[in-house]
Amino acid sequence: MNENHVLENPQDEPKIGPSTITRVVVVLLAVVLFSGFFGLGYWQVERRAWKRDLIERVDARVHGDAVTAPDQADWENVSRARDEYRKVMLLGTYRNDLESQVYAATDYGAGYWVITPMERVDGTIIMINRGFVPTDRRAPETRTDSMIDGQTRVTGLLRMDEPVGTFIRDNVPEENRWYSRDVKAMAIKQGLSPDRVAPYFIDADGKNNPAKLPIGGLTKISFPNNHLMYALTWFGMALLTLVGAWIVLRTRRPKNGQDTSDED
Known part of the structure; x- marks a missing residue:
């Protein structure tokens, strides 16, 4: 004889969640993605600091007093980082x-x-x-x-x-x-x-x-500095990874009307 036992207390309803293997895979994937996105965001923060320092240094060179152009004895020391602009x-x-x-x-x-x-x-x-x-x-x-x-x-x-x-x-x-x-x-x-x-x-x-003629003084000095936007994008992706993992891993109650009856 089959008898339906109705679960009247919602707290007694069975909960639906992912299997253990699924949990492990999701956690590992979330850790990898979060670490990667966060690392990229932090790298962009460092790049932003480097770019701002570069802009300040170049601005100081451009608007500083003119110095004698490096002679042959100093050519081997001329570099983009030290001398350009x-x-x-x-x-x-x-x-x-x-x-x-x-x-x-x-x-x-x-x-x-x-x-x-x-x-x-x-x-x-x-x-x-x-x-x-x-x-x-x-x-x-x-x-x-x-x-x-x-x-x-x-x-x-x-x-x-x-x-x-x-x-x-x-x-x-x-x-x-x-x-x-x-x-x-x-x-x-x-x-x-x-x-x-x-x-x-x-x-x-x-x-x-x-x-x-020729028309001189047309050097364009432009250093796009979009690193803050890039950093926020990567940090946002890291946050979304955590949210996505939480959605997958959370334990859910069955929808209303789902048959949760047991059979004897």
Whole structure:
């Protein structure tokens, strides 16, 4: 004889929960995901601190007093972390006959950076990005009034060599087509000894350019600092992992109307 025993006290209702194996798997997965997401969030916090320090250091360099550009004895110590965007000055003579042009897109439209070797009195060479010229003024003969002969002084920002081209195009030295300021490759193309060419170039401010060409001082300094947003995203994912694990692991009561009867 079957007899239904109705459970009148809700506290006596059987509870439904995951099995032991499921619990172990969920806990392990939650620990791994939480640790990974939290670690990524903490890394972004550290990156934010590093980026803010970088911005402060670069800002101090850009707006500081100009110092003499590193000479050959100090070239091996020049680095991106120590020197890039430092305001420097240089005295030398332009080698206008060895000019190169690098494709550029600026606020003035498409055109070219004019890269001209400057020779110091000791015979060493530093490449100078004199500035931007529009496409119709690319050829040197179209802007002879902008050429500077004899010794002159240049002030600008120190930049590091760009040997890898751009994410869209690679440099083609044999055809004299340049998309990044690879000063070493340019020097070799122009027949200069690479050992005599500095591993950096200078973005000139253009203050000494006659005829206002090339247009100098167009260096863009931008360090996106979205690390706080990234950190909050990863920490949020870590929190959601805990919430998801709790939802899976919690013990639930059966829905109303579910048959929880026992049979004798």
